[in-house]
Amino acid sequence: MKKNCLAKTFGILHGLLVPIVLLALWQWLSSQAIVNPMILPAPTRVLAKWWEYLMPAQAYDPATSGYLAWMFSGEMIHDAYASMYRVTVGFVVGAILALPLGLIMGANDRVYKLFNPLIQILRPIPPIAFIPLSILWFGLGNPPAIFLIVIGAFFPILMNTIAGVRNVDGIYIRAARSLGASQTTMFLRVILPAATPYILTGMRIGVGTAFIVVIVAEMIAVNNGLGYRILEAREFFWSDKIIAGMFTIGLLGLAIDTGMNRLNNHLLKWHRGIENK
Amino acid sequence: MTVQPHIRIEKVSKVFRTGGSEVAALDDINLDIKAGEFICLLGPSGCGKSTLLNTVAGFSLPTSGVVRVHGETVRVPGPDRGMVFQEYALFPWMTVEKNIAFGLEIQKQGRAQIAGKVDALLEMLKLQDFRGRYPKDLSGGMRQRVAIARVLALDSPIMLMDEPFGALDSLTRRNLQDELLRIWMEYRKTIIFVTHSIEESIYLADRIIVMTYRPGRIKQDVSVTMPHPRDPSSAEFNDLKKELGMLVMEEQSRHNQEEIKAPVAD
Ligand SMILES: Nc1ncnc2c1ncn2[C@@H]1O[C@H](COP(=O)(O)OP(=O)(O)OP(=O)(O)O)[C@@H](O)[C@H]1O
Numbered sequence: 001m002k003k004n005c006l007a008k009t010f011g012i013l014h015g016l017l018v019p020i021v022l023l024a025l026w027q028w029l030s031s032q033a034i035v036n037p038m039i040l041p042a043p044t045r046v047l048a049k050w051w052e053y054l055m056p057a058q059a060y061d062p063a064t065s066g067y068l069a070w071m072f073s074g075e076m077i078h079d080a081y082a083s084m085y086r087v088t089v090g091f092v093v094g095a096i097l098a099l100p101l102g103l104i105m106g107a108n109d110r111v112y113k114l115f116n117p118l119i120q121i122l123r124p125i126p127p128i129a130f131i132p133l134s135i136l137w138f139g140l141g142n143p144p145a146i147f148l149i150v151i152g153a154f155f156p157i158l159m160n161t162i163a164g165v166r167n168v169d170g171i172y173i174r175a176a177r178s179l180g181a182s183q184t185t186m187f188l189r190v191i192l193p194a195a196t197p198y199i200l201t202g203m204r205i206g207v208g209t210a211f212i213v214v215i216v217a218e219m220i221a222v223n224n225g226l227g228y229r230i231l232e233a234r235e236f237f238w239s240d241k242i243i244a245g246m247f248t249i250g251l252l253g254l255a256i257d258t259g260m261n262r263l264n265n266h267l268l269k270w271h272r273g274i275e276n277k
Numbered sequence: 278m279t280v281q282p283h284i285r286i287e288k289v290s291k292v293f294r295t296g297g298s299e300v301a302a303l304d305d306i307n308l309d310i311k312a313g314e315f316i317c318l319l320g321p322s323g324c325g326k327s328t329l330l331n332t333v334a335g336f337s338l339p340t341s342g343v344v345r346v347h348g349e350t351v352r353v354p355g356p357d358r359g360m361v362f363q364e365y366a367l368f369p370w371m372t373v374e375k376n377i378a379f380g381l382e383i384q385k386q387g388r389a390q391i392a393g394k395v396d397a398l399l400e401m402l403k404l405q406d407f408r409g410r411y412p413k414d415l416s417g418g419m420r421q422r423v424a425i426a427r428v429l430a431l432d433s434p435i436m437l438m439d440e441p442f443g444a445l446d447s448l449t450r451r452n453l454q455d456e457l458l459r460i461w462m463e464y465r466k467t468i469i470f471v472t473h474s475i476e477e478s479i480y481l482a483d484r485i486i487v488m489t490y491r492p493g494r495i496k497q498d499v500s501v502t503m504p505h506p507r508d509p510s511s512a513e514f515n516d517l518k519k520e521l522g523m524l525v526m527e528e529q530s531r532h533n534q535e536e537i538k539a540p541v542a543d
């Protein structure tokens with residue numbers, strides 16, 4: 001019991017070793033005035049800036065707002081919310097389009113042959129390359145940003161869904177047929193669940209792409225969000241704020257990935273290779 | 278009233294064409310199987326045992342000839358011919374319970390009725406403690422029990438089994454053989470059981486169909502009359518084992534020669 005606890009503490013310390021050493025080195029470099037603080041501010045300054053960016057700008061005043069609303073009135077919270085809103089809407093729309101198409105294309109060869117050439121042409125175009133066109137079509141603001149995210153999420157989900165359906169092991173189909181399954185039952189209770197590992201992988205890649213795209217889109221098409229904020233900070237040479245913003249982007253990305261992982265483990269309890277505690 | 282099944286395999290041939298070459302997997306197979314018979318198909322790898330079983334199951338149609346089950350030509354698979362695969366083929370996303378219930382749910386039976394049948398089968402195959410588990414958490418023997426239960430749930434008069442115990446260790450194997458015999462005697466199912474183990478076929482079958490290698494024909498139709506449970510150490514058992522051993526050896530050596538001439542993937 002005690003030993004276990006000790007090992008755990010040691011494990012955590014072990015993992016923190018490299019970051020701590022790097023931070024110390026960084027702090028030392030800054031304090032020695034070897035590098036210009038405008039180029040690389042000290043980690044303590046970045047942390048202070050991050051805190052400032054996180055916390056509400058005004059002092060709490062019960063007359064103007066509730067406590068919770070005040071707590072969440074910081075600039076970072078607003079930016080993170082704006083970015084997450086775009087990712088969510090774009091991802092959901094992309095998934096709603098990609099899933100049914102992928103399922104039909106995977107299951108039906110004629111539909112596959114109908115759509116596949118077009119998809120093969122569009123798929124290699126990086127979503128970023130759609131920026132000029134999206135601004136031309138949708139102007140500035142949320143619509144072009146969300147359009148880009150839809151494209152970013154669409155293709156990974158589509159390709160993986162198709163692969164998932166096409167790779168369903170024939171033995172399950174044969175077993176279900178001999179048990180008397182109808183087409184509908186076959187699709188809903190055999191093909192769909194058998195394809196879920198692929199579909200979830202596609203969604204995970206899709207969210208990842210959506211998150212990359214949102215940051216880029218915000219640097220170009222809108223005037224809030226985490227991507228916009230770090231570009232804005234550059235214009236004022238606020239290197240501490242740039243790094244604080246990047247740190248926030250990293251944390252959010254980690255949170256999204258952890259969430260997807262949890263979902264994955266929950267939905268794939270049955271899957272070989274996933275250990276449940 | 279349950280209709281008594283009667284399987285008639287008439288002049289069945291099957292030719293596989295792959296990239297210019299032809300393989301005569303089955304050639305003019307004629308076989309009548311009475312209701313309630315336990316048939317073993319025996320022969321070396323590649324002699325067409327699975328191909329023959331699959332034509333009865335309806336997974337693949339013969340190139341010529343017909344398979345009739347109680348007078349009706351077999352065209353598609355169906356729940357009247359339950360299939361147990363060597364690879365178990367359990368649905369990994371369903372629990373043990375759900376796997377067994379799946380066929381009944383397809384038939385839209387009532388919830389209470391399904392629950393009752395599933396409970397009875399879990400008990401019969403000693404699976405009660407595993408009802409909520411997923412197949413990945415079961416041993417090979419347990420998985421095959423579930424596969425058998427899944428087929429029994431449908432109450433099919435015919436069970437088709439393709440080397441169902443081939444991947445199991447010998448103890449588990451004997452265990453399941455005994456269990457299968459018990460089920461067979463209790464429910465009087467018609468069973469076609471593919472194996473390449475001579476001993477397994479003698480232990481189980483009423484009739485052993487020894488097949489030839491390329492083209493797949495019936496070499497010999499051997500009746501086994503020893504009462505169950507059969508004793509593998511008895512003289513009668515061992516005499517039959519020797520006799521069958523010779524028959525299979527002949528085909529095995531032809532198989533080996535063919536393999537040297539042109540390697541094939543079985
Ligand atoms: N789909 C197929 N396409 C081409 N050839 C096939 C196909 N299925 C089987 N064959 C060939 O037909 C022959 C009989 O195969 P089958 O699977 O029925 O043999 P088997 O007796 O079941 O062998 P095993 O004991 O290895 O399972 C083999 O030579 C095999 O190569």
Ligand SMILES: [Mg+2]
Nearest residue numbers: 326327328439
């Ligand atoms: Mg076989």
